[in-house]
Amino acid sequence: MFKIGKLKLRSNLILAPMAGVSDLPFRLLTRRFGCELGFIEMINVRSLSYKMKKTKKMLSTSAEDRPLGIQIIGCEEEFISRALNVLGSYEYDILDFNAACPVKKVARRGEGAALLKDPEKLNKLLKLIVKNSTKPVTVKIRTGWDSSSINAKDAALASQDAGVSALFIHGRNREQGYSGEVDYGAIKDVKKALSIPVIGSGDVFSPELAKRMLDETGCDGLLVARGALGNPWIFEQIKAFLKNKKIIKKPGIDEIADIMIEHMNSYIDFYDEAHGVRRFHKFFAWYTKGVPSVRPFREKAFRARTKEEMLEIIRSFRKLTNV
Numbered sequence: 001m002f003k004i005g006k007l008k009l010r011s012n013l014i015l016a017p018m019a020g021v022s023d024l025p026f027r028l029l030t031r032r033f034g035c036e037l038g039f040i041e042m043i044n045v046r047s048l049s050y051k052m053k054k055t056k057k058m059l060s061t062s063a064e065d066r067p068l069g070i071q072i073i074g075c076e077e078e079f080i081s082r083a084l085n086v087l088g089s090y091e092y093d094i095l096d097f098n099a100a101c102p103v104k105k106v107a108r109r110g111e112g113a114a115l116l117k118d119p120e121k122l123n124k125l126l127k128l129i130v131k132n133s134t135k136p137v138t139v140k141i142r143t144g145w146d147s148s149s150i151n152a153k154d155a156a157l158a159s160q161d162a163g164v165s166a167l168f169i170h171g172r173n174r175e176q177g178y179s180g181e182v183d184y185g186a187i188k189d190v191k192k193a194l195s196i197p198v199i200g201s202g203d204v205f206s207p208e209l210a211k212r213m214l215d216e217t218g219c220d221g222l223l224v225a226r227g228a229l230g231n232p233w234i235f236e237q238i239k240a241f242l243k244n245k246k247i248i249k250k251p252g253i254d255e256i257a258d259i260m261i262e263h264m265n266s267y268i269d270f271y272d273e274a275h276g277v278r279r280f281h282k283f284f285a286w287y288t289k290g291v292p293s294v295r296p297f298r299e300k301a302f303r304a305r306t307k308e309e310m311l312e313i314i315r316s317f318r319k320l321t322n323v
């Protein structure tokens with residue numbers, strides 16, 4: 001069993017917050033394959049304060065979608081307090097604060113990874129959140145702002161001092177974005193310095209890489225992000241591998257096609273046909289990654305506008321047998 005504050009979790013496999021991806025249908029799908037805790041994508045405290053329609057949709061959840069984490073991003077105390085008030089009427093289990101987002105527009109406002117440059121401010125904001133949150137509070141950081149300012153340990157200690165219940169760390173600095181090597185050493189240093197659980201993030205693309213993250217850093221849990229795109233099976237694959245080194249065979253074309261249809265249908269139910277199909281475009285590419293001769297299908301999939309068009313493409317994809 002794994003605990004974050006008073007929240008008891010059956011495993012330490014967590015679906016990362018991912019903008020444009022970790023919505024209710026996707027979370028439910030990954031939970032079926034062993035994801036324990038799922039996160040809604042980051043939500044700006046201003047949007048929450050103004051109760052924007054799009055924000056409400058992002059916060060959609062259901063009884064099966066638990067335990068659930070909400071992640072907020074922002075840097076102004078007034079809006080953070082207002083956002084916490086709004087969240088009072090929502091169902092969730094963990095509140096995460098984003099000090100990791102590398103996007104320029106976000107950092108320019110002093111939010112996300114920009115807070116790594118000012119651990120004191122991070123500490124102050126987290127104290128405010130911890131004081132006013134009814135749920136355990138966590139924080140997500142990176143290793144630092146850039147390669148010349150790796151300060152994850154300082155940011156992590158400042159977070160722990162503020163009373164957070166766990167810390168997520170993406171083992172890259174802000175300058176690296178999503179590429180370049182994961183700095184396992186920096187995560188290890190953070191783990192050694194803290195007494196709260198530390199959850200590692202970065203390149204958890206396979207059971208082997210999941211094990212590497214745990215072995216090289218000593219971290220307590222894993223945040224799966226891009227590894228789950230088009231591969232919701234990754235959670236059961238990691239679980240089996242960590243338990244007894246068992247390698248679960250990758251799903252064949254039929255199984256992939258079945259899940260694609262289910263995923264697309266749930267998108268159409270959740271959004272509407274036009275938005276559901278459009279949102280599914282990128283998933284078609286992810287699900288079919290590595291499958292030989294799939295390119296023409298992918299090009300067609302990106303042009304599909306209706307459920308029937310997409311179904312037809314998935315039907316022809318199913319006929320491919322040479323995986």
Ligand SMILES: Cc1cc2nc3c(=O)[nH]c(=O)nc-3n(C[C@H](O)[C@H](O)[C@H](O)COP(=O)(O)O)c2cc1C
Nearest residue numbers: 016017018019041042140170201202203204225226
């Ligand atoms: C499409 C996408 C959207 C993301 N959105 C968020 C987000 O909303 N909040 C956050 O903290 N991290 C976000 N991330 C970062 C991931 O949570 C994760 O830390 C990062 O991708 C590193 O893990 P990976 O190398 O296994 O993908 C996002 C990543 C991707 C690929």
